Amino acid sequence: xxxxxxxxEMTATEGAIVQINCxxxxxxxxxxxxxxxxxxxxxxFLSYNVLDGLEEKGRFSSFLSRSKGYSYLxxxxxxxxxxxxxxxxxxxxxxxxxxxxGTKLIIKP
Amino acid sequence: NAGVTQTPKFRILKIGQSMTLQCTQDxxxxxxxxxxxxxxxxxKLIYYSVGAGITDKGEVPNGYNVSRSTTEDFPLRxxxxxxxxxxxxxxxxxxxxxxxxxxxxxxxxxxxxx
Numbered sequence: 001x002x003x004x005x006x007x008x009e010m011t012a013t014e015g016a017i018v019q020i021n022c023x024x025x026x027x028x029x030x031x032x033x034x035x036x037x038x039x040x041x042x043x044x045f046l047s048y049n050v051l052d053g054l055e056e057k058g059r060f061s062s063f064l065s066r067s068k069g070y071s072y073l074x075x076x077x078x079x080x081x082x083x084x085x086x087x088x089x090x091x092x093x094x095x096x097x098x099x100x101x102g103t104k105l106i107i108k109p
Numbered sequence: 110n111a112g113v114t115q116t117p118k119f120r121i122l123k124i125g126q127s128m129t130l131q132c133t134q135d136x137x138x139x140x141x142x143x144x145x146x147x148x149x150x151x152x153k154l155i156y157y158s159v160g161a162g163i164t165d166k167g168e169v170p171n172g173y174n175v176s177r178s179t180t181e182d183f184p185l186r187x188x189x190x191x192x193x194x195x196x197x198x199x200x201x202x203x204x205x206x207x208x209x210x211x212x213x214x215x216x217x218x219x220x221x222x223x
Binding site: 091 | 149150151152153154157167199210211212213214215216217
């Protein structure tokens with residue numbers, strides 16, 4: 001079956017760094033996506049990895065290892081507005097996105 | 110450029126009633142999707158469309174129907190609403206590019222079936 005695992009909840013301190021992990025088992029692989037979803041709002045796109053390695057975009061970076069079925073999202077210099085859920089999604093062999101349940105990130109002052 | 114719009118924002122239905130959730134995108138995207146999101150769960154694909162006149166079932170299609178008569182519109186129909194359909198419904202659209210796609214989401218419709 002197809003499966004995406006990520007931690008349910010994480011807590012971090014304002015100004016610190018946090019790493020949110022995602023492991024996946026899917027039929028085929030056509031890219032890994034990270035989305036941010038604030039409470040009561042729609043998901044918004046953060047990053048896309050299709051090749052192994054690190055993609056950096058400002059305070060956010062995303063890493064992919066296809067051989068390990070593993071990705072992480074790294075958030076630096078945390079701000080209160082980063083409090084949200086972070087969704088990992090993988091494109092399968094039919095180019096459909098398989099979604100993880102999301103990681104709720106709580107930022108404390 | 111409004112992106113993806115959905116109406117209504119919130120609706121309460123009685124068991125057995127029917128309704129249509131509207132979705133419109135103005136980005137000329139070929140692909141459109143309907144998801145439901147239950148508390149603490151990932152997004153589940155209900156139906157999707159790869160272009161006008163073409164629709165296909167996703168992971169959880171039972172109790173729903175869709176149509177795609179134009180590129181812009183992708184309405185979702187609920188027939189005989191049931192409490193299990195209480196959820197938040199998101200419509201999304203995308204253009205596939207080099208095998209990858211970024212999906213753009215509407216604001217969601219919160220549906221309560223009592």
